[in-house]
Amino acid sequence: MAQSARSGKSPATRGVVAVLLIVTITGTLWVPIYARSTPKLGDFPFFYWYQLILVPAVAVLCWICYLLLRAKPGRHAGRPGARPPAGPHHGGGEHR
């Protein structure tokens, strides 16, 4: 998952991004967390307001991930495809 991060980012940054993304995904897909009607918010059962609030929460988390992974301005123009070609699962080198 962290492999999608641009090269040049520290493992810590990638780790944080991975954790944030995993949190958003489990928060949505772990249905027992929110499959109930209480506590209510106004007239809205928990099931509905939890998911509606999750939307902006996920947006904020994705935005943080984007900021963490963003290429520094002025640098990406000079470094296209800067990933070292030695990635374990990349390229067809091992099959050639």
Add this chain to the structure above:
Amino acid sequence: MTHVNTVSFAILLVSFLVVTMIGFGAAKWRPAEDPMQLNEWGLGGRGFGTFVSWFLIGGDIYTAYTFIAVPALVYATGAAGFYALSYSIVVFPVVFIFAPKLWSVARARGYVTPGEFARGRHGSQGLGLAVTVTGILATMPYIALQLVGIESVLTVVGIGGDSASVLVRDLPLIIAFAVVSGYTYLAGLRAPAMMAFVKDILIYVTVIAAILYIPGKVGGWGHIFATASAHLTSVNPATGKPFGSLAVMPAGEWAYATLALGSALALFVYPHTITGVFAAKRRDVIRRNMALLPAYSLLLGLIALFGFMARAIPAVNAGVKAAGGNAQLSVPLMFARMFPSWFAGIADSTVVVGALVPAAIMSIAAANLFTRNIYKELVNPDATPAQEIRVARLASLIMKVGALGFALALNKTFSINLQLLGGIWILQTLPAIVISLYTRWFHRFALIAGWAAGMAYGTAEAYRTSGGGQAHFGASTAPVFGHLTYIGLVALVLNLAVTVVLTPVFRLVRLQDGYDGTKAADYSADPAAAPAPVIRAGVRVPPNGRVKGTTGGPFAPPSARHARHPGPPA
């Protein structure tokens, strides 16, 4: 419903004309230096920034059918229908992970379709074809369903529907589709990208107005949830069980989660979504959009709540019952009963424009697939860019006529069944597209075998489900080890299992593996603000030649990609 609502219809007509003008005008928007490139027609020149991409991808994902079908599902079954919101929440973190890589490799190699990636990555024509055929098959009924969305609006406005003659009844639909075909033909992806602005303004206005205005008129949210709860807990005479529930029951949790995950993964591999992603100008545009697109999910959540709002309006319930229990009419009926005619017209326009935009993108995506993976691969490998565009334009027309034929000639249920199947099918291309972004370990023939197994299992399993008054294709979930699970996801697991088991077997028997036409550096390439790579016939770059990636990234022209590659030394 013989009475035609003149005001609503007039507004509908005006919106349609405005959108048509925009569609045709789009051909002159950001004109390309060299317009005779498939890149230009089929991907809008790969030049869309954050703003346009947001509208384009949003216009792509949230279709008219979504706006009709999701509230219809909530109207009928309650909480279970809300998985659509869950899925549109989870899709963005998922796409955040995969999409930038796919965008980079497509940009670096000049791929226009996911089929080209599968073919290039695994050096397998068969795999490319499998991805292509699946993509086209899954897209067709999706386009047809956009028509179903338009139809339900027209029925409520009072147009068509009653006439005995098929031609008269469907004339508005035919005209609408002829016009869309016209501007798609001319302007390519630029047309829906521009129309998406209008579509979204309409959607936001309609949804916000409805959510602020209607609940107050029908007795507040407390009353809305109480009415919904009363209906959902009452017993359905057809099944002897309750209609649904207000919060997902423990027995339904697994189905809910697998549907959400499966649909999110499927959404990303649908050709029209990938087309929207490929059209982005920079890698960062995609990531930034994943943080911005959830604005649509919020909208989808509110739209899903329309289902409960409609349930609290007795006139809507009566209308749905009169139409033989067609819940698809609940939202258009709610607009007609609750809004003044002029605003109902705007709300109806939302659905119609919301159908035209994705229909255009889908037909372009399918046309790209056909052109690059069937025409160029099998019919005319030396096609010039001009020939490619000509074929793509024709293919987009044929797609639309086909979809229209689908919608008119076949039972509506058939389209819905096919769309359900389409989701299951398209998910089977995930290993060849998404997982292959990360690993080249899979053997090409193992991938094809896995795909075939997933397709066969998914189709058979979907055929066996009954529900909603149908003996076959009645539901998208089936029990697996005692848990209701989304069929598409089960088929994907089977698909992966077959691929993983067969890969070492094929290696052991020394079945020749394909040549990987991509380089590791392609997957993180980001040719910043440089223009898209331009395909020029006759320029030959050796397939293994590294082209310095400062502007367009390493890019093999079609002549090189179709050259016979040396296989791996035995």
